[in-house]
Amino acid sequence: MTHDQQERGELAVRDFLDYLTGLVAKRRSKLGDPEHDVLTRLILGERGGDKLSELELLHNIIFILNAGHETTTNLIGNGLYLLLEWPDARARLIADPALIRPAVEEILRFESSNQLGNRVTTASAVIGGVSVPAGTFLTLGIGAANRDPDEFASPDLFDVTREPNRHLAFGSGAHVCAGLNVARLEGRIAIGRLLTRFPQYRLSSPPIRGGRARFRGFLSLPAELA
Ligand code: HEM
Numbered sequence: 001m002t003h004d005q006q007e008r009g010e011l012a013v014r015d016f017l018d019y020l021t022g023l024v025a026k027r028r029s030k031l032g033d034p035e036h037d038v039l040t041r042l043i044l045g046e047r048g049g050d051k052l053s054e055l056e057l058l059h060n061i062i063f064i065l066n067a068g069h070e071t072t073t074n075l076i077g078n079g080l081y082l083l084l085e086w087p088d089a090r091a092r093l094i095a096d097p098a099l100i101r102p103a104v105e106e107i108l109r110f111e112s113s114n115q116l117g118n119r120v121t122t123a124s125a126v127i128g129g130v131s132v133p134a135g136t137f138l139t140l141g142i143g144a145a146n147r148d149p150d151e152f153a154s155p156d157l158f159d160v161t162r163e164p165n166r167h168l169a170f171g172s173g174a175h176v177c178a179g180l181n182v183a184r185l186e187g188r189i190a191i192g193r194l195l196t197r198f199p200q201y202r203l204s205s206p207p208i209r210g211g212r213a214r215f216r217g218f219l220s221l222p223a224e225l226a
Contacts, residue, residue, distance in 0.1 A: 020058050038064070064179075071113040072183050074210075074217025078111035079104065079191045081221060082158055084203060089160045094199050100192040103160035104184060107191075109167035110158050115143040116214045117171050142168050143216070198225040 001009075024043070032040040042060060045051035052060060083090040093099050117140035124133050132138070146167045147155040170177035177183070194201065207221040 016062065017058055020061055024054075024057060024061075067177075068179050068182070070215055070217070072179075072186050074113040074215060075104075075107060075183065075187045076190045077218045077221050078113065078216065079107040079187065080194065080201070080223070081207060081218065082107055082111060083191075083195070084201075086158045089158055090195070093160055093195060097192060097196065099160050100188045102163060102165065104187040104191065105165045105167065106158060106160050106162050107187070108169035109146045109152070109162070109165055111216055112143050112146055112167070112169040113216055114169065114171075114214065115216050116140065117142050117168075142171070201225050 024039070027037075027039050028043060031043065034041045034044055039061065042052060042057055083093065089103070093103055119138045119140065121132055121134050121136045121138065124131065126132070127138075146152070146169065149155050151166065152162075170180040170183075201223050204222045204224045208219045210217050210219050
């Protein structure tokens with residue numbers, strides 16, 4: 001990262017925090033309905049009296065917004081691109097819209113929006129024959145795991161009927177993605193409805209990939225709908 005890029009990044013975070021500080025103050029003065037408003041819910045705290053500090057509150061808002069927005073946007077973009085690359089899969093999905101459920105799972109596996117995971121070992125361990133001491137930072141290759149031939153038959157085949165499909169796009173264990181249900185729902189609705197309404201959509205100029213290691217998606221995917 002250049003000095004200039006770092007400056008711009010830090011400025012963006014400060015701007016974002018300023019904006020959120022104002023938003024939180026406004027919401028504190030007039031709370032919303034905690035059943036429908038996430039910010040009100042975070043302000044009130046869920047475990048009787050055990051509330052978030054101001055800093056924890058602001059950083060949780062940033063985290064949830066980032067975790068939920070870009071990943072799902074990329075799920076939709078990656079899916080629409082894959083259905084152009086694999087016309088047979090697209091034709092099957094148009095003929096049988098109920099396939100949208102396994103199709104979204106296959107998009108998540110094939111082009112995982114989040115390619116890398118992170119863990120810190122709490123005890124020494126042997127992973128894949130390598131000894132790892134306690135306190136080691138690990139980067140997990142989610143994208144690679146999702147093409148593991150020991151788990152997935154023909155892993156480089158995009159198969160909208162794949163079953164079972166035990167992909168790791170949402171991670172696993174105690175910290176598995178907290179938004180996986182809403183993400184799946186958004187993916188099914190957005191991709192399913194676009195395909196029903198514009199079955200002939202096609203690229204209007206070459207797409208541009210985001211080019212980042214962790215987040216897989218497109219900067220732009222220009223398309224003609226009709
Ligand atoms: C296609 C969409 C999404 C993908 C691929 C995705 C992927 C992931 C991954 C890989 C993790 C880490 C899990 C682990 O370490 O085992 C994670 C965590 C998380 N995600 Fe998502 N996510 C998506 C959408 C969302 C949405 C829509 C929300 C919320 C509105 C969300 C909120 C979170 C939160 C809060 C965590 C942290 C959970 C914890 O540490 O306990 N995600 N997500």
